[in-house]
Amino acid sequence: MKIHEYQAKEFFSTYNIPVEKYVLCKHPDEASAAYRQLGRAKAVVKAQVLTGGRGKAGGVKLVSSEAEASWHAQAILGMLIKRLPVTKVIVSEAVAIVSEYYVSFAIDRNTRSVILMMSVEGGMDIEEVAKLSPEKIHRFSIDPLVGLPAYQARRFAFAFFTQMGQVDQMAGILQNLYNLFIDKDASLVEINPLVRTDNGSLLAIDGKMTFDDNALYRQPQVSLLAELTEDEQTEGYAREKGFSYVRMDGEIGCMVNGAGLAMTTMDMIKLYGGNPANFLDIGGSSKPQKVIDAMTLLLKDPNVKVVLINIFGGITRCDDVATGLLDAFNRIQNDIPVVVRLTGTNEKEGCNLLRGTRFKVAESMGEATRMAVESLHQH
Ligand code: GDP
Ligand code: MN
Secondary structure, three states: OEEOHHHHHHHHHHOOOOEOOEEEEOOHHHHHHHHHHHOOOOEEEEEEOOOOOOOOOOOEEEEOOHHHHHHHHHHHHOOEEOOEEOOEEEEEEOOOEEEEEEEEEEEEOOOOEEEEEEEOOOOOOHHHHHHHOHHHEEEEEEOOOOOOOHHHHHHHHOOOOOOHHHHHHHHHHHHHHHHHHHHOOEEEEEEEEEEEEOOOOEEEOOOEEEEOHHHHHHOHHHHOOOOOOHHHHHHHHHHHOOOEEEEOOOOEEEEEOOHHHHHHHHHHHHHOOOOEOEEEEOOOOOOHHHHHHHHHHHHOOOOOOEEEEEEEEOOOOHHHHHHHHHHHHHHOOOOOOEEEEEEEOOHHHHHHHHOOOOEEEEOOHHHHHHHHHHHHHOO
16 A cells, blocks of 8 residues: 655654655645745645656646746646546645655565665666666665664665764664654655755655555554555455456456466467456356456456457356356447357357357457457457
8 A cells, every 4th residue: 555745754754754844735726825834935846646756747846936836736736647646736845955865665575574775866767776777776684683773774874974963864764764664564665865955954855655455454544544546446346346356558358267267368368469458357157247247347447448258167157158248248338349268168059159149259269369459450
């Protein structure tokens, strides 16, 4: 689970990690009032959305008047950043930045421990730094039994600073951030950038936190902050219906029984030059209601241009599945191409029932996939 920057900063403040002043706004008028309230010449209007890269998407703007604050807030509040609509912004005191650093704690599966990552090249290009010059990112494993005592924190802080005042400040921030990470069952806490200002103090001007969903039951304060994205809502619907569903970026919606067959279907789609829109295991039987629920789920994704149904009839016989499909599609109003491949018990009977209907019937998995990819190009 992710939270917004302003929520991460509330946690930071509670843990004595210094942040700048900011005001949360949902309306341009609130943004101009916030500018006035902060009482500084310069302020920053920032999109609050559950993804990074806001700066590069135009979601972070420096402003120097009430009118500008309101104008930029209006523009940002209408934006989509990586498909997510922006419904909130913060207006924060602008900071005179001397340098930008990157600091994060995350779970590292390789070392089976928490890892501290730090870089003196923080800021919006940290992904580039990680790719092109990984040596500029320091990585320190934290022993779970020892945690992060002051002497360790100070040792890490020396990676950035030599002046003792700054080393101590940095060490304090590292310890506090680590405690926050552990206390809240986070899987990531990130400050990017942590900045040194012109008066020498350190300030977290961006914050990101992700939490371990499996620990939310014991983190009521965190759970309260959950805001489900559209994708998460869809995944919730799938869980409710007893499906296992993962959304992807392709155009071929898959409806399959069995996780292994579902994986294979996705591989086959790739092999034939297509892209799956999802993983979907509908489980055992193929009752009409189940097919309707699965189609409802698939069609929530506007990218789906064709549906590929791949069913292995074991205990559930293929002719029953076919009857179920016909029944279900009589009730569903849409003309999206649907390719069906049935195999297993009574497959001949099943396929015969479907021939001459709206379904495109395939004999083999290869043929089914090819037909699905081809009908994509016909549209
Ligand atoms: P992100 O793009 O989603 O990571 O958003 P950030 O909050 O990290 O902001 C992106 C960049 O905007 C930062 O790396 C800074 O360079 C710049 N920025 C943000 N706040 C301030 C500020 O108060 N003063 C100045 N000068 N730059 C800022
Ligand atoms: Mn950032």
